[in-house]
Amino acid sequence: MKKTLAILLAIVIAGLALAACTGRGEEGAKYDYLVLVNKQNKLPDDWESVIELEDAQNTLPEGVELNENNDYLPTDVFKVEKKALAAFRALQADLEKDGIIILLDSTYRSVARQEEIWKEFEEEKGLEYAQKYVAVPGYSEHHTALAIDICLIKDGVIINDNEEMIAEKELFAKIHKRLADYGFILRFPEGKEAITGYAYEPWHFRYIDSPEIAKEITKKGLTLEEYLGKTPDAPATTEPDDTTAPAAQGIVGTWEARDYPDMNFIYIFNEDGTGSYMGESMTYVIDGDKISITYVGTESFDTTFELNGDELNIVDSLGADTIYIRK
Numbered sequence: 001m002k003k004t005l006a007i008l009l010a011i012v013i014a015g016l017a018l019a020a021c022t023g024r025g026e027e028g029a030k031y032d033y034l035v036l037v038n039k040q041n042k043l044p045d046d047w048e049s050v051i052e053l054e055d056a057q058n059t060l061p062e063g064v065e066l067n068e069n070n071d072y073l074p075t076d077v078f079k080v081e082k083k084a085l086a087a088f089r090a091l092q093a094d095l096e097k098d099g100i101i102i103l104l105d106s107t108y109r110s111v112a113r114q115e116e117i118w119k120e121f122e123e124e125k126g127l128e129y130a131q132k133y134v135a136v137p138g139y140s141e142h143h144t145a146l147a148i149d150i151c152l153i154k155d156g157v158i159i160n161d162n163e164e165m166i167a168e169k170e171l172f173a174k175i176h177k178r179l180a181d182y183g184f185i186l187r188f189p190e191g192k193e194a195i196t197g198y199a200y201e202p203w204h205f206r207y208i209d210s211p212e213i214a215k216e217i218t219k220k221g222l223t224l225e226e227y228l229g230k231t232p233d234a235p236a237t238t239e240p241d242d243t244t245a246p247a248a249q250g251i252v253g254t255w256e257a258r259d260y261p262d263m264n265f266i267y268i269f270n271e272d273g274t275g276s277y278m279g280e281s282m283t284y285v286i287d288g289d290k291i292s293i294t295y296v297g298t299e300s301f302d303t304t305f306e307l308n309g310d311e312l313n314i315v316d317s318l319g320a321d322t323i324y325i326r327k
């Protein structure tokens with residue numbers, strides 16, 4: 001029994017390692033468009049040496065003029081990842097047809113530049129201030145060149161102040177609706193602050209390349225962390241499809257391998273089809289006596305189970321069984 005369990009675990013661990021290495025971007029792409037960079041996840045070391053950057057500048061659409069007192073138009077030469085920029089231009093053109101004008105306001109920022117900013121702030125305002133207000137070099141999504149902050153032009157006036165932008169609810173609703181069509185997601189949505197580590201930023205778009213995945217993320221109201229199953233020290237809260245609702249409610253609960261106490265061989269089956277095994281987040285689907293378990297970010301494994309009151313016998317893929325008791 002012990003051996004099979006070990007084999008089963010080895011399969012699970014190998015699966016996790018594989019998922020971590022291959023990434024899930026487009027086949028043959030030089031880099032993973034789903035790369036996760038946040039306060040816990042650092043930019044991959046070789047990222048800046050492989051990313052394909054392109055220069056971009058803002059121009060006003062024909063017939064659009066700024067009001068006289070408007071002196072701020074972001075005229076820098078921005079750098080954006082090649083495909084992300086093409087997708088952004090297409091999004092911009094699409095919105096323009098409906099009279100909505102969005103411009104680049106902040107894009108790629110190198111780790112080196114972030115270090116300079118950090119030092120400037122630390123010298124001028126102190127370490128505490130820098131820690132509170134400046135992203136730690138290496139941990140900003142803007143390093144990926146896949147993140148774009150936009151600003152708006154409305155009635156000839158540039159809107160780029162954070163609070164003013166948050167107030168433009170209707171306008172942003174229209175913009176957000178089209179993001180997924182071009183492979184973008186809203187990276188820091190409202191109500192997900194605990195997961196992303198950032199307050200709501202209606203202006204910060206993240207290119208992930210695949211409109212299909214972007215649509216799935218948007219439709220399910222997920223963050224990139226949730227989609228990838230990498231929420232900060234908590235089980236993934238990925239909403240299961242309707243089909244994952246467990247048929248056998250009896251399995252809901254916490255189960256520990258009877259013959260291996262203190263080994264953390266613990267299954268948790270939640271009511272909503274999520275759960276964990278040995279602390280690893282998973283989702284599960286039950287069909288009769290068959291159970292299909294999918295570890296977040298890896299492939300699934302299918303097996304059968306037998307439920308006898310407070311004893312749960314899970315047969316692993318090799319045909320051996322392990323008895324779990326309700327905790």
Ligand SMILES: [Zn+2]
Binds near residue numbers: 142148
């Ligand atoms: Zn941003």
